Structure formats: structure tokens, C-alpha cells
Amino acid sequence: MSFKIVVTPRSFGAASPRPMELLQNKGYEIVRNSLGRPLKEMELIRLAGGADALLVGIDEVTDRVVDSLPNLKVISKYGVGVDNIALGAASRRGIPVTNTPGVNTGAVADLAIGLMLSVARQISAADHSTKNGEWKRFMGSSLYGKTVGILGTGKIGRAVAKRLRGFEVELLLYDEFKDSVFAGEVGGRYADLPEIYGKADFISLHLPLMPATGGLIGEKELRAMKPDAIVVNTARGGLVDEKALVRALREKWIRGAALDAFAAEPPRDEELLGLPNIVLTPHIGAYTEEAVLMMGMQSARNVIAVLEGKQPENVVNEIPKPS
Ligand SMILES: NC(=O)C1=CN([C@@H]2O[C@H](COP(=O)(O)OP(=O)(O)OC[C@H]3O[C@@H](n4cnc5c(N)ncnc54)[C@H](O)[C@@H]3O)[C@@H](O)[C@H]2O)C=CC1
Numbered sequence: 001m002s003f004k005i006v007v008t009p010r011s012f013g014a015a016s017p018r019p020m021e022l023l024q025n026k027g028y029e030i031v032r033n034s035l036g037r038p039l040k041e042m043e044l045i046r047l048a049g050g051a052d053a054l055l056v057g058i059d060e061v062t063d064r065v066v067d068s069l070p071n072l073k074v075i076s077k078y079g080v081g082v083d084n085i086a087l088g089a090a091s092r093r094g095i096p097v098t099n100t101p102g103v104n105t106g107a108v109a110d111l112a113i114g115l116m117l118s119v120a121r122q123i124s125a126a127d128h129s130t131k132n133g134e135w136k137r138f139m140g141s142s143l144y145g146k147t148v149g150i151l152g153t154g155k156i157g158r159a160v161a162k163r164l165r166g167f168e169v170e171l172l173l174y175d176e177f178k179d180s181v182f183a184g185e186v187g188g189r190y191a192d193l194p195e196i197y198g199k200a201d202f203i204s205l206h207l208p209l210m211p212a213t214g215g216l217i218g219e220k221e222l223r224a225m226k227p228d229a230i231v232v233n234t235a236r237g238g239l240v241d242e243k244a245l246v247r248a249l250r251e252k253w254i255r256g257a258a259l260d261a262f263a264a265e266p267p268r269d270e271e272l273l274g275l276p277n278i279v280l281t282p283h284i285g286a287y288t289e290e291a292v293l294m295m296g297m298q299s300a301r302n303v304i305a306v307l308e309g310k311q312p313e314n315v316v317n318e319i320p321k322p323s
């Protein structure tokens with residue numbers, strides 16, 4: 001019996017044919033997303049009719065999508081964050097949702113450091129201006145020796161902290177689980193959010209998007225930050241109130257920001273797009289050849305495991321035990 005697998009991420013298999021070959025070698029019917037971007041709910045419902053497996057990126061995998069697929073056996077997330085997936089609807093049907101933790105950690109951490117430097121030294125603006133024939137010598141601020149707040153000390157937050165050791169920064173850490181051994185290793189300490197907002201020159205976000213973290217950085221928090229603060233968000237757009245961020249940057253409550261993730265992608269807010277003191281990237285945190293290959297392999301293996309009746313890796317939702 002041939003299974004229908006719907007594969008939506010454009011970059012799946014882009015770095016190497018190996019992830020696609022894993023699926024093809026099983027004789028599955030593979031349906032790709034031809035739009036070249038994550039799918040909205042109705043687009044996914046139309047593409048996925050009759051699917052046995054969804055291999056998705058940051059597409060809208062809502063309750064309606066899950067409910068529209070009576071044959072669905074697995075939702076394999078190509079990536080880490082599962083905030084775009086209706087976990088409850090999947091659990092009710094006994095459908096495992098899997099993800100690929102760890103394999104894109106280094107890629108996102110590298111980008112977070114790159115964005116800190118890019119905003120602080122205005123690299124993006126300086127590049128643009130030099131290529132336009134100007135010779136405007138932009139005045140920047142230093143990352144070396146500054147105070148950095150890391151919100152979320154899971155895999156990516158830790159990788160950022162380790163990279164920052166070379167910059168000899170003071171590290172202030174925040175997480176619901178405090179790991180004093182890790183804090184000691186990186187020479188940092190856990191602090192509460194008001195202390196971090198009041199002291200940090202850089203604040204880097206590495207929390208998952210969930211009800212407890214949605215809108216974490218709003219007007220009150222931005223006003224509590226130092227006028228020199230730079231906010232970097234490589235996690236999820238929903239962590240930051242973008243309207244409040246626009247005001248904070250326009251009215252110079254803080255020095256600058258960088259966003260790799262947005263409340264709605266791609267972002268359309270003209271004011272946000274036009275600000276001089278913000279660097280924007282199109283959700284490329286995980287987009288290195290190395291990470292994309294490993295996300296592809298792991299997400300394909302998780303599909304195959306479930307369809308072959310085996311236990312997949314990294315199931316993120318509760319599956320009720322059969323009574
Ligand atoms: N820009 C991009 O392309 C990518 C973005 N991401 C985003 O980065 C996030 C973090 O990824 P990882 O570090 O791999 O995840 P992780 O699960 O290893 O780390 C998340 C950390 O957040 C902490 N946390 C969760 N809820 C909290 C709360 N309410 N208060 C305080 N701490 C809380 C957890 O204890 C954990 O230490 C993902 O959820 C995803 O949204 C991940 C990969 C690529």
C-alpha cells in the first residue's frame with residue numbers, strides 16, 4: 001500500500017537529495033508545495049487531501065487541517081517550534097507530532113550573534129551605503145565587554161551564551177528552569193526579567209511561542225530597557241509586540257533591534273520595514289546547508305518510523321494510551 005506524504009518546506013532537500021531519496025525509496029506518493037512559501041490553512045487543506053503524513057515547516061497546521069485528513073498518521077515538523085501546529089487536535093486523534101530539536105541549534109545561534117553585531121555596527125546600512133557610492137563611516141557600539149540578556153536557556157540560548165564567552169560579556173540568563181552548572185560554565189548568572197531589562201545592552205530571545213510567552217516584550221518591557229539596548233529575536237514573532245517595537249525604535253526608547261521571525265510572515269508593516277535602526281531577515285535562522293540537511297533527514301525518518309509502525313524520535317504531544 002502506498003502512502004501519500006505532503007512535504008511543504010521549500011528548503012526540504014535543497015542542500016542534498018538525501019532526505020527526498022529516503023522517502024522516495026519507500027515508494028510513497030510525494031506531493032510538494034509549489035507555492036515556495038509556508039501554506040495558509042485552506043491552501044494546506046487543498047493540497048493535503050487524503051494525506052497519510054504531513055512533513056511541514058511553519059505552515060498553518062490548524063485544527064481544521066488535522067480534522068480534514070481522516071487518514072493522517074503523523075505530523076513531522078521540519079524544525080523545532082511547534083507553535084504553528086494544532087497539538088491538541090493531533091493528540092485527540094492519537095496522531096504523533098514530531099520535531100527535529102538540536103540540529104539547527106548552531107545555525108540559529110550563529111545568526112543571533114551576527115544580528116547583534118549587524119545592529120551594533122550598522123553593517124547592513126554601511127554595506128548598502130558603500131555600494132551606493134557613499135563613504136559614510138557609520139559610528140557603532142561594541143558587543144565586546146557589554147551586558148547580554150539571554151531569554152530562554154534551552155539549546156539555542158545556551159549555544160548563543162557559549163559563543164558570547166569570546167566577547168567577554170556579562171551574561172544575564174532567564175529561563176523557567178535554572179541550570180546553575182551551565183551558568184557557571186559560561187560565567188553567567190540567572191536573573192529576573194526586570195533586572196535584565198534594566199541592565200542589558202543586548203537582549204536575545206530564545207523562548208518558544210506559547211500562551212505564557214506570547215507578547216512577552218511589549219511597551220512596558222521596552223520602556224524598561226536601557227536607551228542603548230538592542231533586542232534580537234530569532235525565536236518567534238509572537239514574542240514581541242511589533243507595534244510597540246516600532247514606537248520604541250522610532251522614539252528611541254532603545255537603540256535598535258533585529259528580527260528573523262515576525263507575527264505574520266512576510267511582514268507588511270511599512271513603518272517597521274522603513275525603520276533605519278532595525279535589521280530584518282526572512283526567517284533564515286535554520287537556513288544553513290548543514291542544518292537544512294539534518295532537519296530534512298530527521299523529519300523524513302520520523303515520517304518513515306510512524307508509517308512502518310515504529311517509535312519516531314522527538315514526539316512533542318501527549319498521545320493517550322489505548323485503553
Ligand atoms: N529562526 C529560526 O529559524 C528558528 C527559530 N527557533 C525558535 O527558537 C525556539 C527555541 O529553540 P530551542 O532552544 O531549540 O528550544 P529549547 O526547547 O531547547 O529551549 C527553550 C527554552 O525555553 C524555556 N521556556 C519555555 N517556556 C518558558 C517560559 N514560559 N518561561 C521561561 N522559560 C521558558 C525552556 O525551559 C527551554 O530552556 C523554538 O521554540 C523556535 O520557536 C528554532 C529554530 C529555528
Ligand SMILES: O=C(O)CCC(=O)C(=O)O
Binds near residue numbers: 009056
Ligand atoms: O524554517 C523553518 O521551516 C523552521 C525553522 C524554525 O523556525 C524552527 O526550527 O522552529
